[in-house]
Amino acid sequence: MEKQAPLLCSELRVDRRLYEVTLNSMVLVWKDTQTNKKHIGRSGYAAVKAGSHCVPVCEIIAVQEKEDESPSKDNGKWQKVPQSPADSSQLAFTVFYVKRTRQHCWQCSEVTFHCSEHSICLLWLQSIREQLGLLTNRPKSLLVYINPYGGKQRGKQIYDHKVAPIFSRASISTDVIVTEHANHARDHLKTEADLKKYDGVVCVGGDGMFSEIMHGLVSRSQQDVGADENLTEEPLVPCKLRIGIIPAGSTDCICYATVGSNDPVTSALHIIVGDSQPMDVCSVHSEDRFLRYSVSLLGYGFYGDVLTDSERKRWMGPARYDISGVKTFLSHRYYEGTVSFLPAEGNLGTPRDKAQCRSGCNICRHSVSDKLLNKDEESVSDAERPGTWTVIRGKFLAINAASMSCACPRSPKGLSPSAHLADGTTDLILVRKCSRIDFLRHLLRHTNKSDQFDHSFVEVYRVKQFRFSPRHLECESELDLRENRGSGKHFLCQQRACGCMASRSNWNCDGEILPHTAIQVRVHCQLITLFARGIEEQPVFEDLYAHSWLDGPYVLSCPIKNYSPSSPANKKLIYLTSLWMRHNQFLEETNLHLVFG
Numbered sequence: 143m144e145k146q147a148p149l150l151c152s153e154l155r156v157d158r159r160l161y162e163v164t165l166n167s168m169v170l171v172w173k174d175t176q177t178n179k180k181h182i183g184r185s186g187y188a189a190v191k192a193g194s195h196c197v198p199v200c201e202i203i204a205v206q207e208k209e210d211e212s213p214s215k216d217n218g219k220w221q222k223v224p225q226s227p228a229d230s231s232q233l234a235f236t237v238f239y240v241k242r243t244r245q246h247c248w249q250c251s252e253v254t255f256h257c258s259e260h261s262i263c264l265l266w267l268q269s270i271r272e273q274l275g276l277l278t279n280r281p282k283s284l285l286v287y288i289n290p291y292g293g294k295q296r297g298k299q300i301y302d303h304k305v306a307p308i309f310s311r312a313s314i315s316t317d318v319i320v321t322e323h324a325n326h327a328r329d330h331l332k333t334e335a336d337l338k339k340y341d342g343v344v345c346v347g348g349d350g351m352f353s354e355i356m357h358g359l360v361s362r363s364q365q366d367v368g369a370d371e372n373l374t375e376e377p378l379v380p381c382k383l384r385i386g387i388i389p390a391g392s393t394d395c396i397c398y399a400t401v402g403s404n405d406p407v408t409s410a411l412h413i414i415v416g417d418s419q420p421m422d423v424c425s426v427h428s429e430d431r432f433l434r435y436s437v438s439l440l441g442y443g444f445y446g447d448v449l450t451d452s453e454r455k456r457w458m459g460p461a462r463y464d465i466s467g468v469k470t471f472l473s474h475r476y477y478e479g480t481v482s483f484l485p486a487e488g489n490l491g492t493p494r495d496k497a498q499c500r501s502g503c504n505i506c507r508h509s510v511s512d513k514l515l516n517k518d519e520e521s522v523s524d525a526e527r528p529g530t531w532t533v534i535r536g537k538f539l540a541i542n543a544a545s546m547s548c549a550c551p552r553s554p555k556g557l558s559p560s561a562h563l564a565d566g567t568t569d570l571i572l573v574r575k576c577s578r579i580d581f582l583r584h585l586l587r588h589t590n591k592s593d594q595f596d597h598s599f600v601e602v603y604r605v606k607q608f609r610f611s612p613r614h615l616e617c618e619s620e621l622d623l624r625e626n627r628g629s630g631k632h633f634l635c636q637q638r639a640c641g642c643m644a645s646r647s648n649w650n651c652d653g654e655i656l657p658h659t660a661i662q663v664r665v666h667c668q669l670i671t672l673f674a675r676g677i678e679e680q681p682v683f684e685d686l687y688a689h690s691w692l693d694g695p696y697v698l699s700c701p702i703k704n705y706s707p708s709s710p711a712n713k714k715l716i717y718l719t720s721l722w723m724r725h726n727q728f729l730e731e732t733n734l735h736l737v738f739g
C-alpha cells in the first residue's frame with residue numbers, strides 16, 4: 143500500500159487558529175500549524191501531539207456550508223440572514239463527524255473551517271461530498287417503525303428529538319410508522335411493505351420490537367424464495383435488508399451486545415455510516431412446527447419464570463424484571479427433563495474462552511467462509527450430519543441458550559461473555575438443581591466479572607443444535623405407550639400413576655413466552671445483518687486514534703494462523719485490521735500486512 147496522496151491540502155482557520163487541513167480518500171486531518179510535531183508513543187505506534195485531529199472519511203456524517211448567523215438590527219436576537227459573496231461567513235464550511243465518548247458511545251461532533259477564498263470553500267465542500275458519495279454501504283432510504291409503548295414509553299420522543307435530526311443532516315429519507323398494536327410491524331413487513339424502496343429497516347423500541355422486525359423480514363425472505371419455515375431442516379435464506387435498532391426498551395440487550403451501549407444517538411450514527419454486523423438466528427420448532435426465531439436468550443426455568451411473572455406487571459416498565467427476578471429466585475423451582483445437543487466442531491472456541499467477540503471478530507469471519515464452503519451441509523438431515531448428539535438428563539434450575547453474550551445494562555458482560563454474534567453457534571448453559579445460596583452466587587456472577595461457569599452445578603457447551611424434552615411430557619408419552627392410548631388428552635404429571643412430581647416452566651424466547659416446552663433449536667449462521675459493527679476494542683482505540691494516518695509508513699504484519707487474539711499487540715492488530723478492512727477489503731490468505739502512511 144503506497145502512501146495516500148492528499149486530494150486537497152490547505153491552510154484553514156478553526157476558530158482563531160491556523161490549521162494545515164488535508165483530505166485523502168481515507169481521512170480528513172487538521173493539524174495545528176504551531177504545535178504539531180510527530181512523536182512515537184510508548185506503544186511504538188505513531189501518535190500526533192495535541193492540536194491534531196484525524197477523522198476517517200467513513201465517519202464523516204455530512205458537510206455543509208456554514209450558515210451565517212448575525213445579530214439582527216431589529217430585535218438584537220441571533221438569526222439567519224441571507225448570504226452575499228462579500229460576506230466572510232460564506233467562506234466557511236462545517237464538517238459533522240463521529241466522535242467517540244465514554245463506554246462505546248458516539249456523538250455527532252462538528253468543526254467549522256474558515257477559508258480565505260470562496261472558491262477554496264467550494265472546492266472543499268465538493269471534494270468531501272465526492273468522497274462521501276463513494277461510500278456505497280451507507281443507507282439513503284429507511285423504513286422506521288416506532289413502538290410508542292416500549293420501555294418507558296419514550297420511543298416516539300427519542301426518535302423525534304435525537305434521531306430524526308441526524309438522519310436528516312445525513313440526507314437519509316425515511317418513512318415512519320408508529321405502531322398501533324403488537325405485531326403491527328411484523329405483519330406489515332411480512333405482507334405489505336414495499337421493501338424495494340429501502341436500504342434498511344429501523345426499529346425504535348426494545349428487544350421485543352426488534353424481534354417483530356426480524357420475524358417480519360426473515361419470514362418475508364423465505365416466502366420470496368418459497369422456503370418452508372415449518373421444515374426443521376430447511377436451509378434459510380439470509381435477509382437482504384439490514385436492521386437498525388434505536389434502543390427504547392427495557393433490556394435492549396441486542397443493541398447493547400452489538401454496539402456496546404444503549405444510547406439512541408450512537409445507534410443512529412452506526413446506521414448513518416452504514417455499518418454491518420451479521421448475526422446468527424436460532425429457529426425454534428415444536429413437533430415439526432415452526433414456533434419462533436431467537437437471537438439472544440432462549441431460557442427455560444429461571445428466565446422463563448421471570449418473564450412469565452413479569453408479563454403481568456408490564457405497567458411497571460423496566461422495574462418489572464427486578465421484582466419478578468427476586469420473586470422467582472425466592473421460589474427456587476427446578477425442572478426435570480432431557481437436553482440433547484450437537485456440539486460445535488472446529489475452531490469455534492469454547493464458552494469459557496477469555497477472548498470475547500469484538501468488532502471484526504476472527505472467529506465469526508471464519509465461520510462465514512466455512513458456511514460458504516459447506517453450503518450443502520445445511521440441507522443434510524440430522525441423522526446424516528457428522529457429529530454425535532450428547533444427551534443429558536437431570537433436574538435444572540435454568541437451561542439457557544445464549545446465541546450472543548446477552549450483555550445489557552443489568553449484566554454488562556452478559557450471560558455468556560464469550561459467545562459470538564455470528565459464529566453459527568449458541569452457548570448452552572445448564573444450571574443443575576443446587577442450594578439457594580449457590581444459585582444466588584451464580585446469578586450474581588452475571589453482574590460482575592467472575593467466571594460464571596466456575597461452579598460444580600453449572601455446565602456450558604457451545605452447540606449448533608439442541609432439543610429439550612420436559613419430564614412431564616416424557617412421563618405422559620411413557621404412560622401413553624404403556625396404556626396404548628395416545629388419546630391426545632393432557633394430564634398433569636402429578637395426577638399420573640407414575641408418581642413423578644415434575645412441573646413445567648415456559649421458554650423465554652428473546653423476551654416472548656413460548657407456548658410449548660418440548661422444542662428443537664437450530665442455529666442459522668449469519669441469517670440477518672444489523673447496522674452495527676460489534677463492540678470496538680476500546681483501549682486500543684484510545685491508544686491509537688490520535689495516530690497520524692498521513693505520515694508514515696507504518697507496517698504491521700502478522701501471520702493470521704499464529705496470532706492469539708488475547709495478546710495486547712494482537713488486539714491492536716485486530717482492531718486496526720477491522721478498521722482497515724472496512725475500507726479496503728484487504729486480506730491475504732496467510733498474512734495480514736497493514737501499511738499505514
Ligand SMILES: Nc1ncnc2c1ncn2[C@@H]1O[C@H](COP(=O)(O)OP(=O)(O)OP(=O)(O)O)[C@@H](O)[C@H]1O
Pocket residue numbers: 288289290291292293294320321322323324325326346347348349350351352354390391392393394395653
Ligand atoms: N403499538 C403497540 N401497542 C402495544 N404493543 C406493541 C405496540 N407496538 C409493539 N408492541 C409490542 O410491545 C412489546 C414490547 O416492546 P419493546 O420490545 O419495544 O419494549 P420492552 O418490552 O419494554 O423492551 P425489551 O423487549 O427490551 O424488554 C413487543 O413485543 C411488541 O410486539
Ligand SMILES: CCCCCCCCCCCCC/C=C/[C@@H](O)[C@H](CO)NC(=O)CCCCC
Pocket residue numbers: 348349350393394395438439445448449463464467468471548550552553557585586588589650651652653654
Ligand atoms: C436475585 C435476582 C438476581 C438477578 C440477577 C440479574 C441478572 C440479569 C441478567 C440479565 C440477562 C438478560 C438476558 C436477556 C434477555 C432478553 O432476551 C429478554 C428480552 O429483552 N429480556 C428478558 O427476558 C428480561 C430478563 C430479566 C431478568 C432479570
Ligand SMILES: [Ca+2]
Pocket residue numbers: 422545546561562563564565566567568
Ligand atoms: Ca452465536
